[in-house]
Each structure stands twice: as C-alpha cells, then as structure tokens.
Amino acid sequence: MKSTILAFVSGLLFGLGLAISGMTDRQVILGFLDLFGEFNPQLVYVLAGAVVFTAISFRFVLRLPRPVFATGFQLPAATAVDRQLLLGAALFGVGWGLIGYCPGPALVGLAGGLRDAMIFVPAMLAGSFTHYLTDRRGKIGEE
C-alpha cells in the first residue's frame, strides 16, 4: 500500500515537472531538435536539471542496503551497447523527430485532452505491442 502511494506521488512530481518545464508542448521539443532553425534550448535546461539531480541523489540512494519499501533495487541488468539498443533508439528518434512527442509528454497530453496526443498514444501502444509480439522473449526490463 505504501509503495503504491509513493509511486503515485512520484508520478505526480514527474507530471508536474513535465508541465512546468514546457515539455508537454511538442513544438518546444521540435525547437530543441531544430539545430538549424529556431533552436529552442529549453530541453537542455530540463535534462540538465534532472540529470544533475539524479547523478547526485542516485549515488546516495544506491548506497543503501535496499529501498525503504522493497526487498531490493531493480536496475536494468543489460550493460552492452548492442544492435537492439541502437536500432530501437534510432527508430524512437525518428518518431520523436517527426512529431515531437516522447512517451511521458504524450501521456500527459492525453490526460489533458490534447487532440494530437489522443491520436498519438494509441498508435504508440500499438507500436509497443507489435514489438512485444515480434519479440517473444518479451523482455520487461525498463530503463
């Protein structure tokens, strides 16, 4: 129960962070990706804020013997840079560049009733499910 509440609070913070920083506007994202046009550095600030935070905080958290409400840390086991990783990232990058939505902001946009997100998210779920079906090993590991 406690872990469910904490996951919910964690989700609240994440959604608030995305909205406050402007990441839910896909034109802001496309602006960041448009190096040779109207470049918009906003995403750099957001990623910097987040990564500086986690780079410091994760060091302390991962020194604990275990999480507070679970038996162990579940970190991605894979460390190799393999074909799956790079091909997947490349396909994701093309989709991201076409429209400017990645999964988090798209889900927030759906919740906020944005028309584009309402079209994008079902297709995103279908794409994910397609990979699940074609890759019967059905990995769960998230990063």
Next chain:
Amino acid sequence: MGSIPITRSIHGNWGWHLNSWSNGLLGGALIGLSATLLLWSIGRIAGISGILNGLGSAPRSDRGWRAAFLLGLMVAGGLAIQFISHAPSRMQTGSTPMLLFAGLLVGFGTRMGNGCTSGHGVCGLGRLSWRSLAAVLTFVIFAMATVFTMRHLIGSPA
C-alpha cells in the same frame, strides 16, 4: 545556418515565463526528485516507456505501482496544463497519418531499445550508464536528422 536562434518565450497564467531556463531547471529538478523518490522507496527506475510496457506484461503483483505512477503522472500533468496558458492548444493539429506513424515508431522503438527520454535520459545518465548514453546520443541524433529533413529539406512542418 544563417538564422538567428530564437527562443520562444510565452507567458503563462502564473505570470512568469514558462518557457525559460528557470522553469526548465525547476521542472527538471522535479523530474529528478520523482525518479529519486521512486528508486529510494521501491527501488524502481522511473522510465515512462518501461513502466507503461510492464503494465500489460509484468507479473500481476508488479503492476500496481506502475498503474499508480502513471495515474499520478497523468493527473498532475493533465491538470497542470489546464492552468498554463502556454500549454499546447487542444486544437493543435499535426497531420493524423503522421501522428499515427510517429506513434508507432516511438512505441516500437522505445520497447526495442528498452527505454525513452526518461529511462535512458534522466535515470540512465544519472546512473552513469554507458548503454544509456549510447541510446540518448542515438535517439537525439536521429531525431535532429529527422527534423532537419522534414523542416529544411522537405519543408513540411509537423
């Protein structure tokens, strides 16, 4: 090259620049705090695509926290963008076939590559993972190349 970088600055209802470095850093820190809370409390990585994918395929006992996290994300984010006037309009109109195609690629690619901007970006880089750094560089480069192609070679804005 040749064009001057222009940062769009748009005032929100709250009377500050929502699209500014300070809001970026603040929002980023909140995202970092979220990922820290999740790791500290239940030992999980705050990667949106991974959490979402596991909702359908993880063991039943491993689904509750996923649903709770995503619910929180959508409640807070969905409400927040109602109160931010810079928030994208509901009428924002990307081409429907392009939205569908991009959605398929994002869903397929993030599952194949085991992560998206949050998992590989925020959490993976925070863990100093080389694998995640390789993923981030790959998707940013491909996304930039796609925008360049669409906007400057084909001339079709998304």
